Amino acid sequence: MKRKASAVWQGGLQDGKGAISTDSGVLKDTQYSFATRFENGIGTNPEELIAAAHAGCFSMALSAELGQAGIKPERIGTTATLTLDKVDGGFAITAVHLDVAVKIPGGDQAAFEKATASAKANCPVSKVLKATITMDAKLET
Numbered sequence: 739m740k741r742k743a744s745a746v747w748q749g750g751l752q753d754g755k756g757a758i759s760t761d762s763g764v765l766k767d768t769q770y771s772f773a774t775r776f777e778n779g780i781g782t783n784p785e786e787l788i789a790a791a792h793a794g795c796f797s798m799a800l801s802a803e804l805g806q807a808g809i810k811p812e813r814i815g816t817t818a819t820l821t822l823d824k825v826d827g828g829f830a831i832t833a834v835h836l837d838v839a840v841k842i843p844g845g846d847q848a849a850f851e852k853a854t855a856s857a858k859a860n861c862p863v864s865k866v867l868k869a870t871i872t873m874d875a876k877l878e879t
Contacts, residue, residue: 745770758782785820785831792834792863793818799861800840803853813841 743765747756757767765782773779793816804811821833838854858864 758787785822788831788863788866789818789820789834792820792836792861795861795863796836796838796857799857799864800838800853803857804840804842804849807849807853809842809845809849809853811840811842813839815839 742761743758744760745756745758748754752772755769755771758770759766759768769781770783771779771781774781775783775785796818797814797816800814800816801811815838817837819835819837820831821835822829823832825832836858840850840854842850
């Protein structure tokens with residue numbers, strides 16, 4: 739399975755602007771810029787999209803883990819807070835914190851803790867920063 743997203747950036751870092759799109763059409767020429775990434779401008783940014791992906795992926799992974807334990811959650815709510823820090827003259831994603839609230843009437847605490855730990859370690863987005871990154875680069879002149 740492969741999923742695609744694309745970005746187009748025009749101009750310099752601080753005065754330029756870009757647009758992000760996904761094949762599904764959920765994002766279509768969604769605006770991003772220096773201001774949306776490093777200030778409080780209107781639009782999105784790559785880190786916000788990674789946080790959203792992590793929250794969604796973790797929630798589904800937790801549902802699967804709980805299901806394997808014979809537990810069906812009524813609701814899983816996850817907020818991912820991603821930290822982007824200035825490191826060695828550049829920027830790096832240094833942390834992601836997951837705030838998770840799960841409604842399981844009569845839930846078992848030990849089974850819940852085991853499922854959340856496994857989902858955190860094994861959801862595909864949790865693993866992404868350890869992924870092999872390949873690239874094809876073409877210079878257009």
